Amino acid sequence: QEVEQTYIMIKPDGVQRGLVGEIISRFEKKGFLLKGLKLFQCSKDLAQEHYKDLKDKPFFPKLTDYITSGPVVCMAWEGDGAVASARKLIGATNPLQAEPGTIRGDLAVQTGRNVVHGSDSPDNGKREIALWFKEGELCQWESVQTPWLTD
Ligand code: DAT
Numbered sequence: 001q002e003v004e005q006t007y008i009m010i011k012p013d014g015v016q017r018g019l020v021g022e023i024i025s026r027f028e029k030k031g032f033l034l035k036g037l038k039l040f041q042c043s044k045d046l047a048q049e050h051y052k053d054l055k056d057k058p059f060f061p062k063l064t065d066y067i068t069s070g071p072v073v074c075m076a077w078e079g080d081g082a083v084a085s086a087r088k089l090i091g092a093t094n095p096l097q098a099e100p101g102t103i104r105g106d107l108a109v110q111t112g113r114n115v116v117h118g119s120d121s122p123d124n125g126k127r128e129i130a131l132w133f134k135e136g137e138l139c140q141w142e143s144v145q146t147p148w149l150t151d
């Protein structure tokens with residue numbers, strides 16, 4: 001059985017605001033395994049494909065403009081329950097409703113500038129990692145922490 005993977009992305013506002021280290025750090029400290037990481041400027045096509053489920057929403061053009069407005073940080077994180085747990089670390093879509101202690105709750109004020117993306121299901125985790133990473137960009141490795149994180 002495959003280990004669950006989630007696609008996490010620091011959006012252009014997170015990069016511009018100097019929050020890259022802070023955001024990566026939260027996933028690193030939690031204990032997930034980093035499988036892929038890159039700074040990347042994406043095309044409008046890729047942004048539209050990533051958010052295709054939202055293509056009929058009124059905010060879709062603004063959303064894809066925002067995601068393409070500067071570089072993003074693309075990450076693949078692995079671990080049992082990583083998808084749902086990462087969503088909890090990230091917090092609610094509207095940062096004003098996100099709990100303190102979450103990334104959005106601590107670091108953002110607006111839905112349209114909510115600093116980070118996280119996959120909403122294991123299937124979407126797979127889909128999004130395949131969309132944002134090329135063959136060979138993910139690393140197969142073992143962390144020395146694993147025996148201290150799991151029994
Ligand atoms: P999430 O990013 O929490 O998974 P989502 O998948 O529903 O939320 O929407 C994707 C992004 O689209 C979200 O992070 C910000 C933007 N968005 C969602 N709802 C919005 C709204 N009502 N107005 C403006 N932007 C919105």
Ligand code: MG
Pocket residue numbers: 118119120
């Ligand atoms: Mg979503």
